[in-house]
Amino acid sequence: MTSHKITILPGDGIGPEIMREVRRVMNWVEYAFDVSFNVTEGLIGGCSYEEHGEPLTDNTLSIARASDAILMGAVGGPQWDGKVEYAKRPEAGLLRLRKELDLFANLRPAMCFDALADASSLKHELVAGLDILFVRELAGGVYFGEPRGIEDLPGGGRVGINTQRYTDVEIIRISRVAFDMARKRSGRVHSAEKSNVMESGLLWREEVTKLHAAEYSDVALEHILADNCVMQLVKAPKQFDVILTDNLFGDLLSDAAAMLTGSLGMLPSASLGNGGPGLYEPVHGSAPDIAGQNLANPIAAVLSFAMALRYSLDMGDAADQVEAAIAKTLETGARTPDIWSEGTRRVGTHEMGDAIMTALKS
Known part of the structure; x- marks a missing residue:
């Protein structure tokens, strides 16, 4: 046994x-x-x-x-x-x-069981058959980056500090997981970040692009800004297969997807x-x-x-x-x-x- x-x-x-x-x-x-x-x-x-x-x-x-x-x-x-x-x-x-x-x-899978399609806050036709897999980086990013803390300012008042930090190694290893998972599913990855305003997001996009070209060209890759990803989850969620993202955006996006399935439960x-x-x-x-x-x-x-x-x-x-x-x-x-x-x-x-x-x- x-x-x-x-x-x-x-x-x-x-x-x-x-x-x-x-x-x-x-x-x-x-x-x-x-x-x-x-x-x-x-x-x-x-x-x-x-x-x-x-x-x-x-x-x-x-x-x-x-x-x-x-x-x-x-x-x-x-x-x-x-x-x-x-x-x-x-x-x-x-x-x-x-x-x-x-x-x-x-x-984090976000799958809508057929029996719960009407329990979603979205229309039945938007969520029936929904099957998304979020691949979220969990050990880095703003939840762990240094420096962090709450400090007193010299002239009075206080400041809260959290640092969004990613290395190329951290990005590559989570991206590899997402691409491998996509190969076992429908073969599509959306990589969500904020490369338009964040250097960490720009590095994220660059490293995901390089890894895709070198090892995973058989998988369809599309880059998407995280705020647009939220809108698209509400507008047309079934366009997604695997969503690759960082620690903070993964937390937010996957929780938003909860209501597509009917409940966080x-x-x-x-x-x-x-x-x-x-x-x-x-x-x-x-x-x-x-x-x-x-x-x-x-x-x-x-x-x-x-x-x-x-x-x-x-x-x-x-x-x-x-x-x-x-x-x-x-x-x-x-x-x-x-x-x-x-x-x-x-x-x-x-x-x-x-x-x-x-x-x-x-």
Whole structure:
């Protein structure tokens, strides 16, 4: 029997609720595919800060580093916002995990299930069949660039500083991921930056262009300014296949695409590096306003597990079955509040898990 080491970090807010439903799906995969998941749970985010005074401890980082895949829920909440040292805020634990494991490639699929085409804020014909993959650089850019901080000005007042910084190596390695992914899809890449006003964006465009010419001329490449990309996502989203972009613009563009699919609760993500464990997490946040009320949508977390099966555990067949079960579940009309509409059946977090399990077992 094949065995895989899995680290689960439920985190804060709705994280523990949605991860409980993921564990049920994991148990089914173990049985159906004759594998064993050796699971270790740990703390990250606010709950880790409350227990250890740190949003991510060295011990938890060590356990995660030794695993085959890391599944995470969400971090953060109002009880820590502005009330703890900035370097120890819940989100700092996630940023450290990504940085320490060099998880530089963030994959965010934005796919609209047929049963949810009417749940989108856009017209049915614009989103039916939508399938976009965002490839976001995750370890550099303005979130990590130096200098950074808040400083007092000599004449009074203060200034906040963040530095947008990219090296050619960082750009080339994330671009290679995007081109490789496009080869497995429809063979098209849009590279989004702001080369018209930012030197980092100009370098980005130059390096992507050189790599494309040298190694990926079989893939169609189109450069697009990030602000125009936002407009085009709303105007004609199905023109896109793979969107390659930096850390900041990737954060914004992929969240904007969430409403094309119906809800943030439907979007999974994978963060990959060079051979180490991948980190898999839903795009949505900790949603503290609904935590503990059996209202959260667990689908993004389950789909994140499917991505772990595909990209880290070499279990593509199992990933296909989990994704098919999600589609089948939605076709039955089961809906958590974030995707509910007239004529569908409102269910809670656990009941959505029940529906997914029924689809898997059938």
